[in-house]
Amino acid sequence: METIKKKDIRALTKEQIRAFFVAQGDKAFRGNQVYEWLWQKGAHSFEAMTNLSKETRHQLDTNFVINHIKVDQMQRSSDGTIKNAVQLHDGLIVESVLIPTKTRTTACVSSQVGCSLDCRFCATSRLKRMRNLNPDEIYDQVVAIDNESRLYFDRKLSNIVFMGMGEPLMNYNNVLKAIDKITSPEGLAMSPKRIIVSTSGVPKMIKKMADDEVKFKLAVSLHSAIDEIRTSIMPFNATFPLKDLREALQYWYSKTKSRITYEYVVWDGINDTQNDANALVEFCRFAPSKVNLIEYNPIDDGEFQQASNKAIDMYVTTLERSGITVTVRRSRGKDIDAACGQLANKSN
Numbered sequence: 001m002e003t004i005k006k007k008d009i010r011a012l013t014k015e016q017i018r019a020f021f022v023a024q025g026d027k028a029f030r031g032n033q034v035y036e037w038l039w040q041k042g043a044h045s046f047e048a049m050t051n052l053s054k055e056t057r058h059q060l061d062t063n064f065v066i067n068h069i070k071v072d073q074m075q076r077s078s079d080g081t082i083k084n085a086v087q088l089h090d091g092l093i094v095e096s097v098l099i100p101t102k103t104r105t106t107a108c109v110s111s112q113v114g115c116s117l118d119c120r121f122c123a124t125s126r127l128k129r130m131r132n133l134n135p136d137e138i139y140d141q142v143v144a145i146d147n148e149s150r151l152y153f154d155r156k157l158s159n160i161v162f163m164g165m166g167e168p169l170m171n172y173n174n175v176l177k178a179i180d181k182i183t184s185p186e187g188l189a190m191s192p193k194r195i196i197v198s199t200s201g202v203p204k205m206i207k208k209m210a211d212d213e214v215k216f217k218l219a220v221s222l223h224s225a226i227d228e229i230r231t232s233i234m235p236f237n238a239t240f241p242l243k244d245l246r247e248a249l250q251y252w253y254s255k256t257k258s259r260i261t262y263e264y265v266v267w268d269g270i271n272d273t274q275n276d277a278n279a280l281v282e283f284c285r286f287a288p289s290k291v292n293l294i295e296y297n298p299i300d301d302g303e304f305q306q307a308s309n310k311a312i313d314m315y316v317t318t319l320e321r322s323g324i325t326v327t328v329r330r331s332r333g334k335d336i337d338a339a340c341g342q343l344a345n346k347s348n
């Protein structure tokens with residue numbers, strides 16, 4: 001007997017689901033009902049779609065599957081941070097993190113299984129890049145964290161950062177589709193202004209984002225504004241040097257007029273001198289900028305160590321003197337390896 005290869009129904013647009021029903025001699029609006037079950041009500045089976053007839057549910061079941069993620073393991077940090085190990089439909093695992101503050105809940109989500117890039121200070125870079133996440137797999141991580149936020153903190157998710165595993169601009173189309181769903185009234189209806197896509201700096205894609213007139217915010221993991229040093233810690237900088245990154249960011253700013261945030265870790269003996277801080281000021285002068293100085297969380301071999309408080313203070317003074325907004329961000333969830341740069345499937 002010939003078996004029908006079932007399609008993932010969540011890869012279809014609403015129009016495509018409507019067209020499916022029309023082709024079956026049914027009403028197009030059934031497609032709207034199914035779409036609502038899939039995206040607003042988070043149904044994991046056709047059986048759960050109780051306003052459809054038994055025949056319709058059977059028909060869907062014969063033709064489609066609903067791929068969905070499963071939170072395989074959840075760890076809670078002493079500071080309230082939650083890390084989810086998320087199992088995908090093919091058994092691969094990614095991680096996402098809920099970061100609570102007094103007033104906000106932020107979801108830090110993954111965009112790839114492993115990463116295409118090779119930042120030497122990052123635990124994820126040690127995992128082979130297996131594949132890009134699909135839009136629904138990104139969306140589901142957000143929904144899972146929204147549910148946890150309601151359950152444990154009695155409030156809905158307020159912000160999203162694409163700073164988990166993977167380089168989001170290397171999976172641009174799927175990230176964009178996921179954000180479309182997250183911001184759509186038929187999804188989570190979140191404001192794009194509450195979403196930050198953080199890139200290690202892929203110039204061509206930054207320009208594309210500007211051309212696409214995206215409404216979310218951009219952050220760049222810079223870590224050094226001196227090519228030689230940046231290449232030594234982020235080897236892909238040899239391919240995408242700072243000159244190209246800066247030109248792309250200038251283009252982004254000219255199109256969007258949106259402030260650029262730089263993520264920056266100061267490491268002992270790597271980028272902790274006055275010369276490094278001056279180079280950073282020079283790099284970000286061209287547009288309104290904000291620098292987040294992030295506390296570093298050593299990964300196993302301890303090659304990279306957080307710089308002294310004196311070095312951090314020197315950066316703060318240098319940036320403030322030049323009129324650049326600067327914040328020092330303490331790390332969250334260190335005890336469960338959920339902090340920046342620590343996501344590496346240890347829970348796996």
Ligand code: SF4
Binds near residue numbers: 116165
């Ligand atoms: S820091 Fe980001 S871009 Fe660099 S290897 Fe890690 S996950 Fe990939």
